[in-house]
Amino acid sequence: MNRNAHRLCLAIACAVALLPACRAGAARPDLAPAAAESSAPSRVLTGAVAFHPRRPLLAWSDGKRWHVLDLPSNRVADFATDAEIADLGYAPDGDLWLVADHAERWRDGELACRSDAADLSRVLGTAGDGVVAAGYAHVDGAGPLRHPVWIDPRCALTRYPAEPLPAGIADASGDSGGIPGKPTRPPRAVPPGFVAPAGTSAKPVAVSADGRWWVGEDAGRLLLYRTANGR
Numbered sequence: 001m002n003r004n005a006h007r008l009c010l011a012i013a014c015a016v017a018l019l020p021a022c023r024a025g026a027a028r029p030d031l032a033p034a035a036a037e038s039s040a041p042s043r044v045l046t047g048a049v050a051f052h053p054r055r056p057l058l059a060w061s062d063g064k065r066w067h068v069l070d071l072p073s074n075r076v077a078d079f080a081t082d083a084e085i086a087d088l089g090y091a092p093d094g095d096l097w098l099v100a101d102h103a104e105r106w107r108d109g110e111l112a113c114r115s116d117a118a119d120l121s122r123v124l125g126t127a128g129d130g131v132v133a134a135g136y137a138h139v140d141g142a143g144p145l146r147h148p149v150w151i152d153p154r155c156a157l158t159r160y161p162a163e164p165l166p167a168g169i170a171d172a173s174g175d176s177g178g179i180p181g182k183p184t185r186p187p188r189a190v191p192p193g194f195v196a197p198a199g200t201s202a203k204p205v206a207v208s209a210d211g212r213w214w215v216g217e218d219a220g221r222l223l224l225y226r227t228a229n230g231r
Helices: 003-015
Strands: 043-045 049-051 057-062 065-070 075-080 087-090 096-099 103-107 110-114 122-127 130-139 142-151 157-159 203-207 213-218 221-226
Touching (some): 049 087, 049 213, 096 122, 096 130
Antiparallel strands (some): 043 221, 057 065, 096 103, 122 130, 213 221
């Protein structure tokens, strides 16, 4: 058999899925093998997570480091700051906000501004003209109390009076508060009616803007999944 005929036979074998390498997706090194099934996670994440509002990107934190995953290619860009990152969130224009013992705004992988010191734990909402963040503390045995802060695009801080958490909210992780007169979008959202695929026990905590990817929490772990229409 000549070389061309041999190549033709291999191509036909792949087309009918006779070669194990073809079935395993060896020709798609850009995709994690588990991503082919929507009920199996493609990546285990740490820290806080946020999907880009327009592009297929996912950011997550890991101590003083943070990462941005290009979802179609599975390529990761790594970044670092000098403080433990408590939370992060994308603004509507795609800028990424980080909060820790200060706030930072990043644009296209470059630091755009950094705030003065502030003990921040959560990004509660983002907008085109700033972000609502908050720290939490007990005062004289009462609390936790929310200490809301508005951070403008230059990273200037406007502090608001401390206030108790809403009834039924025990800690910062369940807080979805904001600042009156400052409309924002939450850093993580799950569309109404979104249901995790059968076969997974993960609770959805964030869904990408195009609906092709989602992050779920299962036994304290954050897991990245494809949706059925994201294959």
